[in-house]
Amino acid sequence: MAGTTRRGWGMVRRLPSGRYQASYVGPDLARHNAPSTFAAKVDAEGWLGQQRRLVDLGVWTPPGAEPNEDDHDKLTVAVYARRWLEEAQGRLKPRTIVLYRGYLENLVLPDLGDVPLAELTAPEVRRWRAGLDPAYPTRNANAYALLRGILAQAVDDELLPANPARVRGGAVKHRKHEPVALTAAEIRELAAALPKRWAVVALLAGFGGLRIGEIQGLRRRDLTLTDAEVSVTVRRAVVRVAGEWRMDRPKSRASLRTVPLPPGLRPVLEAHLREFAEPGRDGLVVVAAGGKGVVHRDSIAEPFKRAAASIGHPTLRIHDLRHSALTLWGNAGATLADLMTMAGHTSASMAARYTHSTAARNAALAAKVWEQ
Structure with a gap:
């Protein structure tokens, strides 16, 4: 039996065939259907979630429209990372937000910020990590761990097929100071x-x-x-x-x-x-x-x-x-x-x-x- 599920954003409809159709009203106030139907309801909901994410990031284009290079370039590592930090305000402590912003603006984004998110590769991340000043191992490990976490969220958002932050030992902190244990x-x-x-x-x-x-x-x-x-x-x-x-x-x-x-x-x-x-x-x-x-x-x-x-x-x-x-x-x-x-x-x-x-x-x- 066909049925419709209304959500907070978008709509999933079960077709007589048993497959699911997803649609939503976009920023252009027109209703847009997914380019194909889905075998499972969760897949339809996942597609809607991805579309909503693109709208939130300001890089949405109507499904089926010709790709626009300018729109593609809008979703850079910098745009996504800053949006991630903005969304983290409510769950992280103020001091942590300040630290993360410092890592992003001073270490990550000067080198990787202009790279389109979808085009960021593992070799680029590896090159960036290797280029950090070795005099600050803890700071470098923290900056890499932050970038890896942000890119993991991009994978969850289905904006990346896999996390390109795959540097072995990249987040390992090497002590510069050996702690002293007093009696x-x-x-x-x-x-x-x-x-x-x-x-x-x-x-x-x-x-x-x-x-x-x-x-x-x-x-x-x-x-x-x-x-x-x-x-x-x-x-x-x-x-x-x-x-x-x-x-x-x-x-x-x-x-x-x-x-x-x-x-x-x-x-x-x-x-x-x-x-x-x-x-x-x-x-x-x-x-x-x-x-x-x-x-x-x-x-x-x-x-x-x-x-x-x-x-x-x-x-x-x-x-x-x-x-x-x-x-x-x-x-x-x-x-x-x-x-x-x-x-x-x-x-x-x-x-x-x-x-x-x-x-x-x-x-x-x-x-x-x-x-x-």
């Missing part, structure tokens, strides 16, 4: 060498594995300091976007977590709150030197560099303290699930499928790392 004693020594108001940064990163942006965003109410529990709950992180500090959710859902801390940190944290934190439950734990507002990372960076050199680790970075924390937990007997949970890695849920981490176990591990 518990060295972390305490580093904290003592820092100006007193910044010591808590080294302790929270070195024993709790917090990222610097997470430490910047901590409020008093995020700390639990009792006889029964010493912990920090990560609910937000600070990022700098367009020259402004923004308080946002952490990097991922897994980053929303409660991390047990060594009980030995309790008197240090209590003293810090009395002397340096903003008042009230929502007061910032780590505050700018003026006594109010989010601290700029540069304010900590120079004192940190001097303190690191003074304990014999001139190449130490603040982020290395997170690596130090994970190493300490691992040495204390933490399982993979323990480490994933504490670090807030996105694969924590996957690790939890085959091993388990409990709050009591984590608290015991936190106490143990203090003595290493």
